[in-house]
Amino acid sequence: MTNPTRSEPDRGAALLLALVFLLALGLVLGSIATFARGAVANTINLTTERTAELNASNAMASAIENVRRSYDPGIYTTTTTDCLPNGTRIPASTLPDGTEVAADPFYVYCTGTDYAGLRQVEFYACASSTPCVDAPSGVALYAVVDYDDVPPGATPAGYYACGPSATSTCGTQMQIVIWDLEVAQS
Numbered sequence: 001m002t003n004p005t006r007s008e009p010d011r012g013a014a015l016l017l018a019l020v021f022l023l024a025l026g027l028v029l030g031s032i033a034t035f036a037r038g039a040v041a042n043t044i045n046l047t048t049e050r051t052a053e054l055n056a057s058n059a060m061a062s063a064i065e066n067v068r069r070s071y072d073p074g075i076y077t078t079t080t081t082d083c084l085p086n087g088t089r090i091p092a093s094t095l096p097d098g099t100e101v102a103a104d105p106f107y108v109y110c111t112g113t114d115y116a117g118l119r120q121v122e123f124y125a126c127a128s129s130t131p132c133v134d135a136p137s138g139v140a141l142y143a144v145v146d147y148d149d150v151p152p153g154a155t156p157a158g159y160y161a162c163g164p165s166a167t168s169t170c171g172t173q174m175q176i177v178i179w180d181l182e183v184a185q186s
Helices: 015-068
Strands: 109-112 120-125 139-148 172-179
Touching: 015 109, 015 120, 015 139, 015 172
Parallel strands: none
Antiparallel strands: 109 120, 120 139, 139 172
């Protein structure tokens, strides 16, 4: 039996220590949960952004190759032309496991100058079915490509067969002068 008149200074100390420990553990776990939630959100945003970049790059590569091996006189005017083959669009990306990542398709428009043997073409990739050349904020990827249509060893004046009726020398050589990705910067 205990004497009620006697003072016990340590009585309840274990309870106080347990409460402090639980509070500290709760703060640590709360911080970890907040960090994890932020990391998941960043991963989703990065995946979405990277998908848009890849779709824009793939659309641009298709358009560049399409213009390289063909000659469309509509490109070399003051109007903007759809440069993807047969009006195609680059669809949403598919992950290696087959999961589709939703994304808007990209359209590529171009305009250029033909210097009889050298074609310089400006390409604009955007997620809009209306040309994004007039609205630079909508451009996801901008590229300038020089196509050398004169075979090695030939002179421009002596050999030039790239045109609407003959494409045998179209895109003999090619150089990407500008490749400006705007998706991540917006």
